[in-house]
Amino acid sequence: MAYVLALLADRRGWCWYHPQWWVWGAALSAWLVLLAADLNGQGRLPAGLALNLLALCRVPQSWALDASGLWLPLDAWLGGWALMLLAMMYPLLNDNLRALAFASPWSRRHRAMVGFLAGYTMVWLLYGLLAGALLLLCFRMLSGALLAALFAPASIALLGFGTAVAWVYTPMRRRALVACHAVHAPLGSGWQADSACACHGLRIGWACLRNCWAIMTALMLTGHGLPAMLLAATVLLWERKHLRHARHGVAACWLGLLLWSSA
Amino acid sequence: MSVRVRKSVLKLADNDATLSWYAKAVAAMRNRPATDSGSWSYQAAMHGFSAGLPAWQGVGPIPSANERTEYWNQCQHGSWFFLPWHRMYLAYFEQIVARTIVGLGGPADWSLPYWDYSDTTLPNARTLPAAFTIGTPASNPLNVAGRQLGRPGNTEIPRRDVSLVALSLTDYIADEHGGSPGFGGPRTGFSHGGGQHGGLEQLPHDMVHVVIGGIMGDPRTAALDPIFWLHHANIDRLWQVWLNLGGRRNPVDTPWLNMDFDFHSFDGAPAVLRVQQVLDTRQVLSGYVYEDVPMTGGVQQEALEAAAGITLTAGGSMKSVAPPVMLGMVDKPLALGAAALTTSLAIHNPPAPLAAALSASGVGLESVGPVIDTYLNFENVKGDGVAPIYDVYLNLPAGADPGIHEERCVGSLPMFGVADASIASEHQSGSGLHYVLCITDVLSVLRAQPGWQDSQLDVTLVPRTAMAADATVTVGRISLYAKAGRRER
Numbered sequence: 001m002a003y004v005l006a007l008l009a010d011r012r013g014w015c016w017y018h019p020q021w022w023v024w025g026a027a028l029s030a031w032l033v034l035l036a037a038d039l040n041g042q043g044r045l046p047a048g049l050a051l052n053l054l055a056l057c058r059v060p061q062s063w064a065l066d067a068s069g070l071w072l073p074l075d076a077w078l079g080g081w082a083l084m085l086l087a088m089m090y091p092l093l094n095d096n097l098r099a100l101a102f103a104s105p106w107s108r109r110h111r112a113m114v115g116f117l118a119g120y121t122m123v124w125l126l127y128g129l130l131a132g133a134l135l136l137l138c139f140r141m142l143s144g145a146l147l148a149a150l151f152a153p154a155s156i157a158l159l160g161f162g163t164a165v166a167w168v169y170t171p172m173r174r175r176a177l178v179a180c181h182a183v184h185a186p187l188g189s190g191w192q193a194d195s196a197c198a199c200h201g202l203r204i205g206w207a208c209l210r211n212c213w214a215i216m217t218a219l220m221l222t223g224h225g226l227p228a229m230l231l232a233a234t235v236l237l238w239e240r241k242h243l244r245h246a247r248h249g250v251a252a253c254w255l256g257l258l259l260w261s262s263a
Numbered sequence: 264m265s266v267r268v269r270k271s272v273l274k275l276a277d278n279d280a281t282l283s284w285y286a287k288a289v290a291a292m293r294n295r296p297a298t299d300s301g302s303w304s305y306q307a308a309m310h311g312f313s314a315g316l317p318a319w320q321g322v323g324p325i326p327s328a329n330e331r332t333e334y335w336n337q338c339q340h341g342s343w344f345f346l347p348w349h350r351m352y353l354a355y356f357e358q359i360v361a362r363t364i365v366g367l368g369g370p371a372d373w374s375l376p377y378w379d380y381s382d383t384t385l386p387n388a389r390t391l392p393a394a395f396t397i398g399t400p401a402s403n404p405l406n407v408a409g410r411q412l413g414r415p416g417n418t419e420i421p422r423r424d425v426s427l428v429a430l431s432l433t434d435y436i437a438d439e440h441g442g443s444p445g446f447g448g449p450r451t452g453f454s455h456g457g458g459q460h461g462g463l464e465q466l467p468h469d470m471v472h473v474v475i476g477g478i479m480g481d482p483r484t485a486a487l488d489p490i491f492w493l494h495h496a497n498i499d500r501l502w503q504v505w506l507n508l509g510g511r512r513n514p515v516d517t518p519w520l521n522m523d524f525d526f527h528s529f530d531g532a533p534a535v536l537r538v539q540q541v542l543d544t545r546q547v548l549s550g551y552v553y554e555d556v557p558m559t560g561g562v563q564q565e566a567l568e569a570a571a572g573i574t575l576t577a578g579g580s581m582k583s584v585a586p587p588v589m590l591g592m593v594d595k596p597l598a599l600g601a602a603a604l605t606t607s608l609a610i611h612n613p614p615a616p617l618a619a620a621l622s623a624s625g626v627g628l629e630s631v632g633p634v635i636d637t638y639l640n641f642e643n644v645k646g647d648g649v650a651p652i653y654d655v656y657l658n659l660p661a662g663a664d665p666g667i668h669e670e671r672c673v674g675s676l677p678m679f680g681v682a683d684a685s686i687a688s689e690h691q692s693g694s695g696l697h698y699v700l701c702i703t704d705v706l707s708v709l710r711a712q713p714g715w716q717d718s719q720l721d722v723t724l725v726p727r728t729a730m731a732a733d734a735t736v737t738v739g740r741i742s743l744y745a746k747a748g749r750r751e752r
Contacts, residue, residue: 178689242453
């Protein structure tokens, strides 16, 4: 009994030092859902959540081959996009969330993180909406043959991952990577503090979008699978953690994804 | 080649040629173009560079943008890499200077001296060594224009600005936000500036930089001043002194040990050093040691305390029973100016988890003093221009002269690098600086005095010098944190 109590006390202590634990839990859940969807998908999209997810992941092929895919409902699009964010982007926020939690009064730690995530997610969801709208427009305006040529796996991989490789070498991206580490000590209490946390989330979200938009868009466009997502998430996490301008290493990974997608 | 011995500049014999050869090498390196990695400009720019600053005007052709990204503006501040990066930086610089000296016909065993300004046993330890002030910048390569130290009324560094209290910090790594800054600074990735400075970085490192002033007062120009390298040799020496005190150890975390940094060797070839390669100074490049500092536990704590005029905490780490928790904050930003500013901070009761943790660890709340460390945080400190140092006092009586209430002074905000840290760039996020002052001892004194209130703390910031007309400083938030723990051997 004493052992169990000690274990529980330790766990409580661990949670005190890692108040962002539930965000990792949410990200892990998202990976499991993606894995389940991938296992069920088998190339042809099943109904329900898996449909949304894999439609998201395989936009060009499915939309080009199946006209019904052009009319994916908005909530499905955003749902799939949000799940991808949850799995790939939320782990990158580990240090931001932990710093914000400790910079907040004890009773507000989790509320501060929720406010931050709300602001952060809003930026990426808006980008997802915009990207979705542009794709829809593209599909509605272009003929089927042209679509098939434009969104052929090789050409879309070259466009998507090629852009991601080039983006790695721009000073804008270096600035964005550093800006992802901005820290902010929220002032006040109640809604004043909530809005400060949400605004901080918006700023970090904007920096993160400028940093990662190219690779995320490439993954979205190229009909990637879970291994590609996992590789990209790992590289981004490593780079974010070390904040080393390891441009060549990151570019090599994106180049590898390009070759893999084109194969 | 034998291991170099870095000597105290204050103890060099009259006929010692170390500084005269250093001056000749500085002059020779200044004659090299900034595109040459062995030039004075290139070496300084590796620490910090900003083309718009007057000190960098006339630098001439500079390397390509790619090369600048890789090698310039690389100094690590506000980070647990502060100490190892500067150790690597000094080692390559020393190698380049030594080769230059050999090329000029000098000795092969030249080594970089250090400036131990904290040594209270030596007269004039806190004044700039004479070799750096004689003559004019035109006639003496070691003399540079614009230093504040050495001017009338500012002839020596105030004693409290060279305090070695950081040696009392037994943990290398900073606590979570709000707690101890640690001896070596917070866990970060590559960190060119901004953020929370570690204990040694804050004092004496930052304070010596800004008290000397001029180009030394800004990380983007500091390494252009020849005294910079002796100052940092001393900081590097203090790292070994800290280890020798016992009960202290370097991080063993893989991200720290495996971090690589880029440099150039004396022949211009790109070189990479990893943190784990520089933990023993005898293994750094050709190796070096500090005169009077053995490589293992040989420093007598009593002798060090006597020489530096401090009392050090016994070895052993502080075992936390709960993370740092906020007890209160000033919930509006403060614009600092040329006059002293006082603000009040409402103190709340320790949150339930802290009280529970104390209870669980067998420590009653009535003995909060001995087991809780209290920290005053100055967060998101941003500014522009040359900001003055601000001294921080607690519960200073209204209208009182701060100078006669030294017992209420809890430290200073050096503002080293505040302008650079306030601008978002490729190298930093623009979040400003974050200072942490441990106020436990002063609080325990204040608690015993009449008029003490548990619910309020007055914080007064007093500028030490006049503020430049174009300077601005804003403190984003002042907050009070407490951390419960018990000391373990």
